[in-house]
Amino acid sequence: MFYNSINNKLDVKKFSDIFFSNIPKNKTLFFPFKILKLKKNQIFSLKNLNYVNFAFKISRLFINNISEENLYNIINKSYFNFNFNLVLNIEKIFNNNFLLNLNNGPTLTFKDIAMIPLGNILNFFSKKINKKFLIFCATSGDTGSSANNSFKNFEKIKLFTFYPFNMISNIQRKQITTLIKNNIKNISILGNFDTSQFLIKKIFENIKNNKKIFLISVNSINWFRIIFQTIYYCYCSLNVYKNNYVNFIIPSGNFGNSLSAFIAKKLGFPIEKIITCTNDNNFLDNFIKNNIIKNYSLKKTISPSIDISIPSNFLRLVNNNNLKNNQMNNINKSFFSDKINNKIIINSIEYFYNKYKKIHDPHTITSLTSLIKNEKKNNIVVSTSYPIKFIFAIKKIIPNLKIKLNIKKLFLLNEKYKIFSQNFNILINFIKKQL
Ligand SMILES: *Cc1c(COP(=O)(O)O)cnc(C)c1O
Numbered sequence: 033m034f035y036n037s038i039n040n041k042l043d044v045k046k047f048s049d050i051f052f053s054n055i056p057k058n059k060t061l062f063f064p065f066k067i068l069k070l071k072k073n074q075i076f077s078l079k080n081l082n083y084v085n086f087a088f089k090i091s092r093l094f095i096n097n098i099s100e101e102n103l104y105n106i107i108n109k110s111y112f113n114f115n116f117n118l119v120l121n122i123e124k125i126f127n128n129n130f131l132l133n134l135n136n137g138p139t140l141t142f143k144d145i146a147m148i149p150l151g152n153i154l155n156f157f158s159k160k161i162n163k164k165f166l167i168f169c170a171t172s173g174d175t176g177s178s179a180n181n182s183f184k185n186f187e188k189i190k191l192f193t194f195y196p197f198n199m200i201s202n203i204q205r206k207q208i209t210t211l212i213k214n215n216i217k218n219i220s221i222l223g224n225f226d227t228s229q230f231l232i233k234k235i236f237e238n239i240k241n242n243k244k245i246f247l248i249s250v251n252s253i254n255w256f257r258i259i260f261q262t263i264y265y266c267y268c269s270l271n272v273y274k275n276n277y278v279n280f281i282i283p284s285g286n287f288g289n290s291l292s293a294f295i296a297k298k299l300g301f302p303i304e305k306i307i308t309c310t311n312d313n314n315f316l317d318n319f320i321k322n323n324i325i326k327n328y329s330l331k332k333t334i335s336p337s338i339d340i341s342i343p344s345n346f347l348r349l350v351n352n353n354n355l356k357n358n359q360m361n362n363i364n365k366s367f368f369s370d371k372i373n374n375k376i377i378i379n380s381i382e383y384f385y386n387k388y389k390k391i392h393d394p395h396t397i398t399s400l401t402s403l404i405k406n407e408k409k410n411n412i413v414v415s416t417s418y419p420i421k422f423i424f425a426i427k428k429i430i431p432n433l434k435i436k437l438n439i440k441k442l443f444l445l446n447e448k449y450k451i452f453s454q455n456f457n458i459l460i461n462f463i464k465k466q467l
Pocket of ligand 1: 141143173174175252283284285286287288289290337338395416417
């Protein structure tokens with residue numbers, strides 16, 4: 033498969049090129065030239081595969097810089113401990129609608145499903161080309177814990193995880209900072225998620241790849257992550273499909289998860305619409321509904337992982353040359369959007385608790401609220417995180433909530449992190465000392 037730059041159609045790359053160039057020069061992103069649509073019988077022949085074989089077949093459509101055997105082994109190793117009945121649990125809710133619980137991986141986030149194979153393939157390449165990989169991760173909450181878990185203990189890999197000081201939940205922070213490993217540095221930035229992204233881009237301009245080191249960013253524009261997220265949309269749509277195509281309702285931040293669902297649709301899987309849900313930070317909603325691109329300042333909400341002002345992966349889609357002619361048409365054919373403000377998110381958490389005795393996390397609840405509002409059928413709501421991570425916020429909404437905290441252990445462990453201001457010199461000196 034070939035890819036071209038979203039800014040320059042003539043800039044054509046192979047998978048192996050984009051696999052290693054996460055923040056390319058002139059800030060461009062890449063998108064497949066053409067996503068091959070699979071035939072109906074090809075798709076339905078995949079239905080009885082187990083998830084490892086299924087993931088191998090789909091990822092192989094995109095990934096060709098590694099042998100079949102190595103790719104298979106990496107996927108197999110990544111998912112060895114996964115109980116897919118739990119990790120890809122599809123729960124029927126009401127009126128032929130479903131909740132896809134992707135939040136049962138090792139760090140209780142959907143991000144584990146793609147991050148773990150990413151860790152393993154980077155470990156494979158770091159040894160193969162004998163370089164030290166410096167991995168950078170900016171997190172608005174769950175990416176950090178997932179990356180730390182996925183990259184721990186790799187000999188030739190050093191991971192720097194940036195999170196915004198005081199802007200993620202206590203439990204999310206503890207998940208990140210209590211995983212104390214020599215190859216992981218946790219960096220707490222006095223700023224927001226965008227500040228972390230900005231600083232990481234500057235680091236990439238400042239430290240160059242050479243014979244010994246290679247810099248890689250594992251944020252949600254990482255194409256490998258998009259591929260491994262695409263796979264679960266393919267798998268679930270195929271398994272839920274009876275007579276009607278399904279819609280996915282997705283709490284959306286940087287738009288990686290929604291873009292992945294779009295690619296699954298493009299591959300020909302039985303997906304009708306992708307409904308993105310945002311909170312008070314509703315850039316996506318304004319664009320999808322009204323085609324307005326505007327720079328908004330970030331608002332702090334109860335759903336921090338989708339507090340994002342400009343979703344980079346969305347730019348990947350709208351600037352794509354292959355879509356450009358009929359851009360809005362194409363987007364409207366595939367996407368709907370909804371925004372749920374902070375107050376309604378709070379009310380909804382209470383509503384679902386009272387009505388169904390179930391606590392949902394403040395991200396997933398955006399999509400559930402959207403579903404109830406629109407009373408449609410054949411929807412799959414994507415559950416992206418785990419309510420316990422936001423228990424302190426939820427307890428303010430439901431004060432007498434009795435919930436067993438089976439993560440007490442987290443509170444007994446030491447935390448390790450370093451706080452940095454936005455002073456770039458101090459930061460870069462610290463990073464350079466770690467090389
Ligand atoms: C990362 C994250 C999102 C947003 O995913 P994107 O791919 O950035 O749109 C939504 N919810 C939770 C809980 C997350 O951690």
